[in-house]
Amino acid sequence: xxxxxxxxxxxxxxxxxxxxxxxxxxxxxxxxxxxxxxxxxxxxxxxxxxxxxxxxxxxxxxxxxxxxxxxxxxxxxxxxxxxxxxxxxxxxxxxxxxxxxxxxxxxxxxxxxxxxxxxxxxxxxxxxxxxxxxxxxxxxxxxxxxxxxxxxxxxxxxxxxxxxxxxxxxxxxxxxxxxxxxxxxxxxxxxxxxxxxxxxxxxxxxxxxxxxxxxxxxxxxxxxxxxxxxxxxxxxxxxxxxxxxxxxxxxxxxxxxxxxxxxxxxxxxxxxxxxxxxxxxxxxxxxxxxxxxxxxxxxxxxxxxxxxxxxxxxxxxxxxxxxxxxxxxxxxxxxxxxxxxxxxxxxxxxxxxxxxxxxxxxxxxxxxxxxxxxxxxxxxxxxxxxxxxxxxxxxxxxxxxxxxxxxxxxxxxxxxxxxxxxxxxxxxxxxxxxxxxxxxxxxxxxxxxxxxxxxxxxxxxxxxxxxx
Amino acid sequence: xxxxxxxxxxxxxxxxxxxxxxxxxxxxxxxxxxxxxxxxxxxxxxxxxxxxxxxxxxxxxxxxxxxxxxxxxxxxxxxxxxxxxxxxxxxxxxxxxxxxxxxxxxxxxxxxxxxxxxxxxxxxxxxxxxxxxxxxxxxxxxxxxxxxxxxxxxxxxxxxxxxxxxxxxxxxxxxxxxxxxxxxxxxxxxxxxxxxxxxxxxxxxxxxxxxxxxxxxxxxxxxxxxxxxxxxxxxxxxxxxxxxxxxxxxxxxxxxxxxxxxxxxxxxxxxxxxxxxxxxxxxxxxxxxxxxxxxxxxxxxxxxxxxxxxxxxxxxxxxxxxxxxxxxxxxxxxxxxxxxxxxxxxxxxxxxxxxxxxxxxxxxxxxxxxxxxxxxxxxxxxxxxxxxxxxxxxxxxxxxxxxxxxxxxxxxxxxxxxxxxxxxxxxxxxxxxxxxxxxxxxxxxxxxxxxxxxxxxxxxxxxxxxxx
Numbered sequence: 001x002x003x004x005x006x007x008x009x010x011x012x013x014x015x016x017x018x019x020x021x022x023x024x025x026x027x028x029x030x031x032x033x034x035x036x037x038x039x040x041x042x043x044x045x046x047x048x049x050x051x052x053x054x055x056x057x058x059x060x061x062x063x064x065x066x067x068x069x070x071x072x073x074x075x076x077x078x079x080x081x082x083x084x085x086x087x088x089x090x091x092x093x094x095x096x097x098x099x100x101x102x103x104x105x106x107x108x109x110x111x112x113x114x115x116x117x118x119x120x121x122x123x124x125x126x127x128x129x130x131x132x133x134x135x136x137x138x139x140x141x142x143x144x145x146x147x148x149x150x151x152x153x154x155x156x157x158x159x160x161x162x163x164x165x166x167x168x169x170x171x172x173x174x175x176x177x178x179x180x181x182x183x184x185x186x187x188x189x190x191x192x193x194x195x196x197x198x199x200x201x202x203x204x205x206x207x208x209x210x211x212x213x214x215x216x217x218x219x220x221x222x223x224x225x226x227x228x229x230x231x232x233x234x235x236x237x238x239x240x241x242x243x244x245x246x247x248x249x250x251x252x253x254x255x256x257x258x259x260x261x262x263x264x265x266x267x268x269x270x271x272x273x274x275x276x277x278x279x280x281x282x283x284x285x286x287x288x289x290x291x292x293x294x295x296x297x298x299x300x301x302x303x304x305x306x307x308x309x310x311x312x313x314x315x316x317x318x319x320x321x322x323x324x325x326x327x328x329x330x331x332x333x334x335x336x337x338x339x340x341x342x343x344x345x346x347x348x349x350x351x352x353x354x355x356x357x358x359x360x361x362x363x364x365x366x367x368x369x370x371x372x373x374x375x376x377x378x379x380x381x382x383x384x385x386x387x388x389x390x391x392x393x394x395x396x397x398x399x400x401x402x403x404x405x406x407x408x409x410x411x412x413x414x415x416x417x418x419x420x421x422x423x424x425x426x427x428x429x430x431x432x433x434x435x436x437x438x439x440x441x442x443x444x445x446x447x448x449x450x451x452x453x454x455x456x457x458x459x460x461x462x463x464x465x466x467x468x
Numbered sequence: 469x470x471x472x473x474x475x476x477x478x479x480x481x482x483x484x485x486x487x488x489x490x491x492x493x494x495x496x497x498x499x500x501x502x503x504x505x506x507x508x509x510x511x512x513x514x515x516x517x518x519x520x521x522x523x524x525x526x527x528x529x530x531x532x533x534x535x536x537x538x539x540x541x542x543x544x545x546x547x548x549x550x551x552x553x554x555x556x557x558x559x560x561x562x563x564x565x566x567x568x569x570x571x572x573x574x575x576x577x578x579x580x581x582x583x584x585x586x587x588x589x590x591x592x593x594x595x596x597x598x599x600x601x602x603x604x605x606x607x608x609x610x611x612x613x614x615x616x617x618x619x620x621x622x623x624x625x626x627x628x629x630x631x632x633x634x635x636x637x638x639x640x641x642x643x644x645x646x647x648x649x650x651x652x653x654x655x656x657x658x659x660x661x662x663x664x665x666x667x668x669x670x671x672x673x674x675x676x677x678x679x680x681x682x683x684x685x686x687x688x689x690x691x692x693x694x695x696x697x698x699x700x701x702x703x704x705x706x707x708x709x710x711x712x713x714x715x716x717x718x719x720x721x722x723x724x725x726x727x728x729x730x731x732x733x734x735x736x737x738x739x740x741x742x743x744x745x746x747x748x749x750x751x752x753x754x755x756x757x758x759x760x761x762x763x764x765x766x767x768x769x770x771x772x773x774x775x776x777x778x779x780x781x782x783x784x785x786x787x788x789x790x791x792x793x794x795x796x797x798x799x800x801x802x803x804x805x806x807x808x809x810x811x812x813x814x815x816x817x818x819x820x821x822x823x824x825x826x827x828x829x830x831x832x833x834x835x836x837x838x839x840x841x842x843x844x845x846x847x848x849x850x851x852x853x854x855x856x857x858x859x860x861x862x863x864x865x866x867x868x869x870x871x872x873x874x875x876x877x878x879x880x881x882x883x884x885x886x887x888x889x890x891x892x893x894x895x896x897x898x899x900x901x902x903x904x905x906x907x908x909x910x911x912x913x914x915x916x917x918x919x920x921x922x923x924x925x926x927x928x929x930x931x932x933x934x935x936x
Contacts, residue, residue, distance in 0.1 A: 015823065056911075056913035057913075060909075060925075064922065067926075068927035075927075075929065086864065086867055087864075087866040089863065091863075092860065092864060097861075097866070104872070105849070181873065189671060192671055193671060196667070199668075200661055200664035200667075201661060203657060203664065203676065203874055203876070203877065205877040205878075208671065223901060226900060226901065227900075233906075233910055269910070270910055271911060271912075278912070280911035280912055280913045281911070366900070382893065384894040385568070385894070385895040386895070386898070387895075387896070388897065388899065388900050389898040392560065393894055393896035395559075396557060396560060396896065398555040398565070399565060402892075404570075404572070406671055410673075423849070424879060425850065425853060426853070426862075426867030426868045426869055426879075427852065427853040427867070428854045428855070428860055428864065428867065429838070429854075429855035429856065430854070430855060430856040432694060432834070432836045433691060435691075435697070438697070438698065441528075442697060443524075443746065443749070444739075444740075444748055445522060445524035453532075457863055458532065459535075459536035459537075459539045460539060461538075462543045
């Protein structure tokens with residue numbers, strides 16, 4: 001296996017204990033910070049070349065959000081690493097009981113192309129913080145970013161512990177034959193299945209950050225112009241190539257008629273009368289993806305946009321109406337700058353529409369009426385949820401980010417990334433003496449011993465307090 | 469598929485929302501408590517028939533420990549179910565940000581035969597507490613317990629939400645073809661791989677509680693008689709059929725010579741001069757397992773015990789000395805009342821021995837010197853750890869219980885079971901108005917807007933305080 005040597009080299013370094021001290025991890029993390037600072041311009045240029053990512057968007061998603069995670073981790077790491085003492089029962093009262101956070105060992109991080117730095121670096125931050133060694137596989141789709149990562153990142157990190165592997169599908173399959181101690185994958189559900197099947201051979205735990213069609217319910221009671229701006233922002237950011245983008249709108253026919261002019265106004269406000277000329281609107285990452293997304297324009301009727309330019313891989317910010325659930329655009333995650341509107345009679349119909357489909361990464365609900373937002377939250381199931389906005393929930397390092405069902409398993413961001421890459425080891429350290437405490441448990445058994453053991457280890461039901 | 473109807477029936481009930489209210493879950497959990505109280509005698513009899521389990525041991529592990537988990541859950545469930553508010557950044561300061569605990573849906577619990585009530589009931593408690601519907605598959609090896617569960621449990625629980633399925637290997641394979649929203653499996657690593665591979669097809673998250681060879685290091689500085697009692701207790705409890713039993717001892721030749729008479733004394737103290745006549749010593753669960761364990765007696769030399777009785781499936785409490793790493797008893801998890809002693813030169817050699825092998829479910833280290841215990845903890849990796857005793861760490865509902873590497877993935881007990889069966893949904897609920905807060909993020913982008921974004925989203929690195 002072409003990667004066996006690399007994996008065992010990293011494993012040997014991990015077994016040596018090099019990554020265990022706090023100071024070592026802090027040094028590696030600070031080096032990642034310098035990578036983000038010193039290579040900022042290169043990152044903006046590479047992502048611009050790869051998918052026309054506007055530098056503002058790249059700076060926000062690939063630099064700022066990563067630095068936030070880095071700072072959050074550096075600010076709290078010594079606290080996160082500490083043993084957590086736990087409650088003891090009567091028989092262990094004099095003992096030491098705690099949860100120890102151990103690294104897993106050698107982990108594999110596979111990143112996608114749409115946020116090629118963020119979706120590689122954020123997991124890496126937690127992996128390093130938790131004391132692991134890591135193999136990083138950036139996406140081969142974003143060639144400029146892939147080159148940047150494989151050429152520049154290794155010079156910032158300890159090469160005995162961290163390695164970048166560039167690989168296409170075949171090589172990645174060979175890479176996965178090796179035994180890793182954790183695999184963190186961001187990508188599409190079909191590949192998620194392949195990853196988990198490969199992981200199962202080694203009983204390797206996984207986090208799979210996948211995707212789906214994120215529904216966006218817009219109720220009749222809302223401030224339409226605000227909704228239009230927030231939904232348009234979420235949909236057209238990075239030319240729609242965002243796993244948490246609102247994929248389609250659910251609303252009444254009445255609301256659709258109000259939304260369309262509002263969306264038209266928002267799009268013009270954002271990108272001007274000809275978005276192709278705007279420096280603030282991205283492009284599709286590759287020809288194959290461009291063909292795929294363009295084909296979806298045949299669904300329903302184009303209400304806004306619809307223009308394309310194959311040479312630039314440009315697809316205009318587009319809104320489609322008069323859609324059927326059976327239309328092609330409703331069969332797959334769009335991952336492009338097209339927003340279909342599906343009309344429903346009311347919120348109940350919207351909720352049924354959502355719950356009869358695969359559970360998405362995020363559900364969005366817009367209403368001036370909090371009860372409506374809470375209803376949608378309560379009666380649906382999704383990775384995450386945001387009321388009255390899009391995308392914003394993932395900017396909080398304090399919220400766990402992950403999918404459910406087809407949209408993924410596991411979660412990260414902030415402390416959750418550290419926890420993802422740590423094994424929580426339950427530890428009890430007892431006294432060598434005080435043997436009298438233990439005699440009731442030993443044979444020969446007796447009714448008297450049963451009573452003593454029960455009294456010493458029993459957890460009683462607390463009386464329910466009805467005064468509240 | 470023979471189970472498709474059952475699974476979709478449970479899923480329909482779950483989608484109806486029946487399991488969501490706290491009161492419903494409490495009622496089901498209290499019913500489980502009544503099952504344990506009213507069927508206590510039946511449970512003691514069934515486990516006695518299945519593997520000669522002494523009633524003291526059955527009471528402690530199958531009744532008391534389960535009731536502890538039940539009471540701990542009932543005492544805390546309303547608190548665990550609450551939305552957890554989280555820290556917000558500047559731009560979301562006026563919003564509501566919290567973690568919502570959602571059920572997964574329809575979960576599958578597959579239990580083994582060695583603690584046939586405990587190992588399905590404790591996961592079940594958490595699954596119910598978290599609001600799921602459950603299919604329970606007890607082990608077909610412990611026939612009397614299987615019958616008890618299949619016939620009696622359904623009288624206590626809501627049959628639209630909870631079902632017991634009796635199945636052998638073939639039927640279980642068919643059961644696994646269905647889509648479950650979580651699978652909780654306790655058993656051997658080879659079957660764990662099969663379970664995870666089946667789960668991967670549906671992207672179903674799993675917890676796998678597996679096993680391995682749990683090493684037990686005994687240093688030269690210890691109170692030998694206490695060590696002997698604690699190790700013998702852990703090894704011979706349930707006739708050695710315990711996933712966290714000390715599987716083998718590592719010590720110096722000098723310590724082996726002290727341990728042998730001490731172990732002899734402990735065994736006699738526990739079971740009398742002829743353990744086959746003791747009511748407090750169990751039997752091997754079946755003929756196949758009996759043959760397997762008996763074959764391991766050929767390793768090293770029998771220092772204590774070694775007698776067997778095929779008719780009773782009795783294997784005497786046995787200690788093997790001078791065991792070599794290549795001996796049969798050192799190639800597989802023993803899961804029987806045989807304790808091999810492997811001699812090492814010192815603690816470093818013991819640690820190397822442990823680290824050269826698959827990571828076990830538990831590591832035990834005995835020493836009067838806390839530094840030695842901490843060294844072993846620090847330099848090894850395992851599911852859990854106990855210093856100066858065996859088994860006791862799993863009696864604390866506050867410690868997470870689970871494996872790492874070959875010994876498993878995921879963890880449970882206490883609140884961790886509830887967390888295992890809950891999806892942590894990151895939620896943000898923003899204001900429909902206050903649009904001015906959002907304008908800096910919208911195109912057209914500008915340097916000024918970027919500055920504002922930095923100010924409102926940024927997480928700063930805190931100055932390091934060196935006064936501590």
